Amino acid sequence: MTRVRFAPSPTGYLHIGAARSALFNWLFARKVGGTFLLRIEDTDLQRSTDESTRSIIEGLEWLGLDYDEEIVFQSDNAEKHRVAARRLVEEGKAYRDFTPKEQREDKSIKQNIADRARAHAAEGIDHRNNPFRDLSQDESERRAAAGEPFAIRLKVAPEGVSHFADIAYGEQERAFSEIEDLVLLRSDGHPLYNLSVVLDDIEMGITHVIRGQDHLTNTHKQILLYQALGAAIPQFAHLPLILAPNKAKLSKRKHGEVVSLTTYRDRGFVPAAFRNFLALLGWSPPEGREILSRDELINEFSLEGIGRANAVFNFHENDPRHWTDDKALWMNAEYIRTMPLTDLLPMVKAELRSEKLWREEYDDDERAWFEKAVELIRQRFFTLKDFSAQGRAYFSEDFDLEEAAVRKNILKEPKLKELLPALADRLEAVELFTATTAEAALRAFADEAAVKAGLFINASRTMLTGQAVGPSMFEVFEIIGRERSAMRLRSQRPWHEFAG
């Protein structure tokens, strides 16, 4: 039975790279009829927050990634982890290290590590030089009993190589001489990452570990642990990383909210669209077709289709129109204009409601009108936010006139100040007010007034919607309706608001 897990640490928002890992695990589980589990790795008590845990759960829910069993909180298993570490000491597979703890400053930690490694190399010190490594069991017990603090380290064999076949990256090899005697238990009794992950994965019966490539080299250490614990080693599939446009690591500090999954929810992404986009980062479907539904994604997915090169998430920080990856934006627009209307309507409803534009009638007497309106305007929208922004004039009298649109389509032609109210009269006189009859009336009046129909069309668009662009104008007339159209055409706002 296939069992996979998504194991994020709850330190901050859900990163899109983590979300992608979750998605791949979920797709694989659903594809093979396996089980998808969620484990919160909250062993770093300093940095873990409940708020972050909630955001992870909400994020998975938003993406539609359902997990199959109770959530496991790693901190609940700390005692088991300690027991396991002590047993490894008893079995001689690990040892107590009485070396006093080194204090490190988080800031320059990477530099420190490199410096120390360089120094050790210069002095010819290798990983197996720890004086406590071969301390007798008795001596070790005695010092521990006397209250001397110690960490527990895994005893890595001095010679040999570790190897495993990664499903995405192929055969991996690492000499033991490159692997330190890793710490399993801190001197304060706190179990460390590599120990906890392995123990929890064993207990949860994980068969396939699918995670970011940043763990590729860690995997050798974890395999050593599986072996020391006498447990079956799962299959591994590492995923290429998602990088920022300059190929640097994608981080919240440097790149802000574009890396947070909740941003996409809050800025009007359709979950299925973002899920679809995420699936294409580091994986490609065999057929080459890119718009894939939930079920198609599941059907087409395979671990073998995972790529190896890191993917660049191509956003443009200071460009509002391209604030995130263009392809993600395009895909969202594609979903908005092609998804079944019945799926879209609740999302539009939620958006309008949050902007105080929702009216209960849209669910009732005006249901048909509401559907037609959404159908009309969704054609050129990119996010759900557009329904309350560019789409505002369809749902409210309280909308802005865009200055550039007013100048281009209305103020340029002074005659419009008299002609537009006259046009309103003509439209009001139409018997049955539809796109067709509105068009006929408008064109007839344009002939009479000896102006181009385009003048009225463009001016009307701006008067009725506040904008210079939008759907076919006659459709707009029909949706806005006779009364509201006439009223807006008679408005003096352009001359009041943008006089001079």
Added chain:
RNA sequence: GGGGAUGAACGCGAAAUGGAAAGCGGGCUGAUUUUCAAUCAGUUGAUUUUGCGAGUUCGAGUCUCGUCAUCCCUGCCA
């Protein structure tokens, strides 16, 4: 300093076994004589092309070696 991974157009990325460098996004042009980030049509991007330099071969994105760049690991962080 050591070890590991990767390197295809502006971005995502197809190209078993060496045998004509797909598709999508983006850009551009035209049409829609009513706009547009919609729609349709076309087009441009690697062409002394597959980071760079050699080698093996009738033939290399694919194999070998070197080199450069980026990222990861090297922690009593996860």
